[in-house]
Amino acid sequence: MTLSTQRPIRWGILGAGVISARFALGLSHLPDAELTAVAARDGERAAAFAARHGARRHNAGYDGLLADPEIDVVYIGVIHPEHYPLALRALEAGKHLLVEKPFTMNRAQAARVFALARERRLFVMEAMWTRFNPVSLQVRAWVREGRIGTLRLVRAAFGYNAGDTAAAREGRALKRELGGGALLDVGIYTLSLAGLLLGHEPDRVEGMADLDPVTGVDRVAVVQLGYPDGAVCELSSAVACDLDHSAWIYGTEGVIEIPRFWNPFEAVIRRTDDASETTPADRVYGLPSGGAVERFRPEIIGNAYNYEAAEVMRCLRAGLLESPEMTHSETLAWMGVMDRLRAGWGLDYGEAERV
Numbered sequence: 001m002t003l004s005t006q007r008p009i010r011w012g013i014l015g016a017g018v019i020s021a022r023f024a025l026g027l028s029h030l031p032d033a034e035l036t037a038v039a040a041r042d043g044e045r046a047a048a049f050a051a052r053h054g055a056r057r058h059n060a061g062y063d064g065l066l067a068d069p070e071i072d073v074v075y076i077g078v079i080h081p082e083h084y085p086l087a088l089r090a091l092e093a094g095k096h097l098l099v100e101k102p103f104t105m106n107r108a109q110a111a112r113v114f115a116l117a118r119e120r121r122l123f124v125m126e127a128m129w130t131r132f133n134p135v136s137l138q139v140r141a142w143v144r145e146g147r148i149g150t151l152r153l154v155r156a157a158f159g160y161n162a163g164d165t166a167a168a169r170e171g172r173a174l175k176r177e178l179g180g181g182a183l184l185d186v187g188i189y190t191l192s193l194a195g196l197l198l199g200h201e202p203d204r205v206e207g208m209a210d211l212d213p214v215t216g217v218d219r220v221a222v223v224q225l226g227y228p229d230g231a232v233c234e235l236s237s238a239v240a241c242d243l244d245h246s247a248w249i250y251g252t253e254g255v256i257e258i259p260r261f262w263n264p265f266e267a268v269i270r271r272t273d274d275a276s277e278t279t280p281a282d283r284v285y286g287l288p289s290g291g292a293v294e295r296f297r298p299e300i301i302g303n304a305y306n307y308e309a310a311e312v313m314r315c316l317r318a319g320l321l322e323s324p325e326m327t328h329s330e331t332l333a334w335m336g337v338m339d340r341l342r343a344g345w346g347l348d349y350g351e352a353e354r355v
Contacts, residue, residue: 003072003316008034011309012071012095014062014086016040016049019100020077023127024053026305033309039065062086066093073312075127076100079172080179081352084109087124091116096123098312101192102184107335108355114328123315125308125323126331128192132307134298135264139249139256140196142269149253149272151231154197156190156247158262159220159238173239174215179349180239181217183209183338187237189262191334193247194225194233200333203228207341210240218347225337263304266297 003009011027013020016038027033035055040046043060050058059065066074066089073096076086084104090097091113103126104110117124130136143151159182162173172178173185194202204226209218219240225233236243247261254271258264270293301307308326315323322328342348 003313008032009313009316010034010036010070010072012036012065012068012074013038013049013055013077014040014065014074014090015077016042016045017077020075021049021053022303023075023077023305023309024049024055025303026129026307027309028054029302029306030310030313033313036070037065037068062089066090066095071095073098073123073316075309080184081105081177081349084113087113088116091120091122091124094120094122096312096316098125098127098308100127102126102179102188102338103331103335105179105184105349105353106339107332109353110332110335112355114332117321121321123312123321124328125312125315125326127308128188128326129305129308130189130262130264131192131196131326132311133264133304134300134307135258135267135296136193136196136261138296138298139258139267142256142267143197143249143251147254147269147271148249148251148256151197151249151251153231153250154194154233154247155235155250156193156233156261157236157243158186158189158245159236159241159243160186161241162239164240169212169215174212174217174219176215176217176349177352179352180215181219181347182221182237182239183218183223183341185237185239186262187221187223187235188334188338190223190233190235190237190247191337193261194235195330195334197249198225198227198231198233200330201228202226202233202337205337205340207344209341209345209347211345211347212240216347218342218345221341223337223341265300266295269294269296 037057038055039059046058202225207223210220220238223235247258249256
């Protein structure tokens with residue numbers, strides 16, 4: 001169904017937590033978007049969220065929002081294990097969808113969601129907001145243009161310390177029942193970067209994880225990907241220690257750095273043949289100095305969540321069922337890779353993984 005360009009696209013948000021608040025703030029920077037309603041299990045939280053973010057309505061529980069005929073598209077911003085059942089309910093209710101990452105708990109669940117979306121002729125996309133950031137798009141353009149020659153190695157790290165206490169193990173990051181662990185929570189960002197630059201069809205996948213001795217979830221994970229053309233990726237994620245959050249992209253003729261790659265504000269590129277042997281070996285953003293450094297630092301509009309929302313609305317107005325920039329096949333591929341890795345580590349999420 002193609003949506004009219006004559007009126008705003010009306011959004012509903014499921015969930016009133018931190019991530020939903022960030023998404024609502026992003027919507028506020030889009031003049032053709034309207035936050036029509038928000039729903040949460042706790043009606044008071046939903047009411048407070050609606051007042052804070054300007055939603056016209058709020059709901060205690062999700063059924064009212066999903067039945068609302070004025071809602072065009074739903075954003076699902078709840079905890080990981082609830083993505084799958086709520087996505088099915090939203091599609092059954094005839095709503096287009098943007099589902100927070102990780103899309104579901106495993107590939108089988110994702111495949112069922114996409115199958116139902118196709119059956120109902122409804123749009124669905126994984127909310128990989130980094131993919132639409134202007135910095136990410138510029139880095140992809142540099143690589144495709146051959147600015148650093150042939151891409152050989154991608155290194156990326158994203159990790160934080162959720163704590164090592166009994167209380168921490170009851171939180172989302174370390175609790176198995178809530179889909180905790182590094183790979184699904186922040187490792188997905190590193191996989192998405194690999195997808196942006198090299199595609200989502202590696203022919204070699206290896207990984208190692210440190211599992212929490214109490215809950216069994218992956219506290220630290222290191223993933224290695226190999227591609228048919230010889231390029232490799234080294235991807236690190238953690239919920240037990242702080243990592244540097246940077247990405248390094250090495251080619252035969254240069255290197256690109258993205259500080260804070262998962263929410264980037266800048267990218268730095270240096271070609272190898274720019275370097276001068278007579279220049280002192282100081283460092284600029286970790287790169288050997290001595291030649292021309294090119295920095296791309298665009299004006300970031302809003303909090304950057306608006307870019308993924310704008311892509312959803314562009315697709316809806318064009319009558320598309322998936323975004324060409326964040327395809328169903330890519331989401332399925334990375335869910336499958338994470339399934340394989342977790343199987344090797346002996347990590348499953350029990351009932352949360354059932355289809």
